Amino acid sequence: MDTSHTQSIGLGGATVHGSSQLRSLLLDAYRNVPFYNELFSRHGVTEVSLKGEPRLVDLPIITKRQLAAAPPEQRLNRRFNRRGLSLESTSGSTGMPFGLYVDRVYKFRRNMRFLRGLLSVGYRPWQNMMLLTDRFPDPVHSRRNWTYCSVEQPVSRIVEIYLRAKPQALYGFATPLRLLAERLRDSHSSYPCPTLLISTAEMLDAATESIYEEVFRCPFADFYGMTETGLLAWRQPGRACYTTASQSMVIELIRHKSDPEQYRLVVTNLDLRASPIIRFDSGDLVTVDNTDPIPSLTRVGGRRIDAVRRSDGSTLSPYAITDALRKVPGVRRFRVVQQSIRDFGIELELNDARDAAPIRNEISVIFCDMLGEDLELSFDIRDTLIADGTRKFRPVECRMGAS
Numbered sequence: 178m179d180t181s182h183t184q185s186i187g188l189g190g191a192t193v194h195g196s197s198q199l200r201s202l203l204l205d206a207y208r209n210v211p212f213y214n215e216l217f218s219r220h221g222v223t224e225v226s227l228k229g230e231p232r233l234v235d236l237p238i239i240t241k242r243q244l245a246a247a248p249p250e251q252r253l254n255r256r257f258n259r260r261g262l263s264l265e266s267t268s269g270s271t272g273m274p275f276g277l278y279v280d281r282v283y284k285f286r287r288n289m290r291f292l293r294g295l296l297s298v299g300y301r302p303w304q305n306m307m308l309l310t311d312r313f314p315d316p317v318h319s320r321r322n323w324t325y326c327s328v329e330q331p332v333s334r335i336v337e338i339y340l341r342a343k344p345q346a347l348y349g350f351a352t353p354l355r356l357l358a359e360r361l362r363d364s365h366s367s368y369p370c371p372t373l374l375i376s377t378a379e380m381l382d383a384a385t386e387s388i389y390e391e392v393f394r395c396p397f398a399d400f401y402g403m404t405e406t407g408l409l410a411w412r413q414p415g416r417a418c419y420t421t422a423s424q425s426m427v428i429e430l431i432r433h434k435s436d437p438e439q440y441r442l443v444v445t446n447l448d449l450r451a452s453p454i455i456r457f458d459s460g461d462l463v464t465v466d467n468t469d470p471i472p473s474l475t476r477v478g479g480r481r482i483d484a485v486r487r488s489d490g491s492t493l494s495p496y497a498i499t500d501a502l503r504k505v506p507g508v509r510r511f512r513v514v515q516q517s518i519r520d521f522g523i524e525l526e527l528n529d530a531r532d533a534a535p536i537r538n539e540i541s542v543i544f545c546d547m548l549g550e551d552l553e554l555s556f557d558i559r560d561t562l563i564a565d566g567t568r569k570f571r572p573v574e575c576r577m578g579a580s
Contacts, residue, residue: 198447199427203227203236206453209255212247213453233429238443238456245275245509249452253278257451265404266503277405277452286448287407290422294411297420298398299373300346307342309335309349309357311496328353329497336360340368347371347393348400351379352484353494358392370394373414377402380478401477405454406446410474418466418473429456430465430472439464439478485575487548488518495573501543507532510562515575520553526562533558 204227206213217227220237244252249264262278279287300306307324319325324342326335328350335357339347347354354376361368374389374397381399389397396414403409409426410419421428425448430440439462446454465472485493502511510526523540527533537556544552 199233199445200227200231202445202447202450202453203231203455205254205256205450206455210252210453212252213455233427233445233456236456238458240458241275241460244457249276249278252452254451254453262451277449277454279449280451283449283451286425290425291408294400294408294420294422295346295375298375298400298411298413299396300375304345304372305342306346306348307339307344309347309353311350311500328494329500330494332356332360332492332494336364340365343369344371346373346375348375348377350496351376351381351385353496355385355388356484356492356494358388362388362392372396373398375400401474403444403459405457405459406444406449409444410477418475419477421474430463433462442477485513485515485548485573486518486577488551493547497547498573501547502540505536505539505543507536511572512562513573515573515577517577519551520555522555522557524557524559524562526559530558 204224207217207222207224207227208214216237216239217223222236226235253259253262257278257280259278262280263284264276265279266276303322305322305324307326309326309328311328312325324338324344326338326349328335332353335353339357339361349357354374370393372395374393374395376385376389376397377400386397398414399412399419400408401410401412401419406422406426408422409428410421412419425446427445427447429443429445431443433439433441442459442461442463444454444457444459446457462478463474464476464478466475484495485498487493498513502508502513507528508525509528512524514522514524516522521544525533525536525540527536533556540556541554544554
């Protein structure tokens with residue numbers, strides 16, 4: 178990776194490379210996290226150099242593949258008692274889930290950052306809010322005036338919950354929000370509209386924004402975050418630029434070699450100590466506004482994830498597929514492409530290719546349960562599934578009608 182054209186936003190300037198908070202994080206990781214001790218040492222980084230004025234550009238950048246290949250225990254800080262930690266798995270929406278240990282202090286800070294983002298875009302604590310998320314295993318989970326609705330449910334069920342909850346604020350992954358909007362538009366002559374919509378987890382395109390405006394008829398904001406960081410940036414309704422969580426994150430922008438207008442986004446999480454995230458390549462491409470001394474994010478070219486079509490005309494949330502496949506033992510990474518109503522191509526990267534036959538059988542059963550038995554499933558076992566260029570590939574893609 179070329180780091181000669183690195184710009185940093187968030188903490189900014191010399192603070193990015195010389196803050197006591199950053200120095201403390203790097204030293205702690207070197208001393209107490211086997212993954213980082215081995216990684217830093219292999220790249221000539223020593224405790225002495227970290228005690229001075231450590232520069233992030235002198236440290237190696239890590240990828241999701243590296244993190245997924247290392248057992249969670251290798252990335253666990255020895256200062257933390259595992260019994261007091263929670264092991265959280267990434268969503269699998271990029272086709273490569275892995276686990277992170279988090280402590281209660283970090284959870285509190287992450288929640289406060291999320292609340293700060295909500296307040297910034299116009300949410301008020303007394304409002305009823307509905308959240309379309311994969312956070313809870315139950316189909317519906319209520320907490321005070323918040324209603325959590327699983328994105329893995331049928332769209333018809335999500336519509337029922339929405340009509341009953343009548344939320345003033347609606348938060349959710351872009352694909353389930355779009356499916357909800359389409360069903361409301363096509364099947365209901367009248368329905369309650371929220372006063373605020375917050376879209377997250379996927380890149381917003383013009384078509385999605387258009388249906389938000391048509392159906393929900395309210396201001397909408399965009400949240401950008403990752404399991405590895407929590408909420409990283411948010412864009413207020415009507416604004417062109419994102420606000421970044423600069424007190425908790427160091428964000429580095431590295432010019433894309435083939436497109437100088439775009440940058441690769443590399444993140445260091447200053448709050449997470451139990452399973453540190455240092456110089457993590459998000460896999461996203463961003464554009465920036467360079468008119469001010471500190472650049473501002475204007476667009477995040479993140480993941481796209483498609484809804485799958487059924488033979489009866491209904492759709493299946495792609496998160497139902499990613500959630501099911503990430504639970505299949507032996508599957509390291511996957512990609513699902515729907516070519517027609519019945520035809521699916523499934524690419525798999527496995528821990529051990531000798532397990533291919535039982536894994537194919539298990540996945541076939543999963544697809545039949547979700548989409549019916551009259552399917553044509555073609556499997557392709559790959560040594561590696563590599564994202565196109567530097568961007569996250571689409572783990573679930575519907576090519577029906579594509580030219």
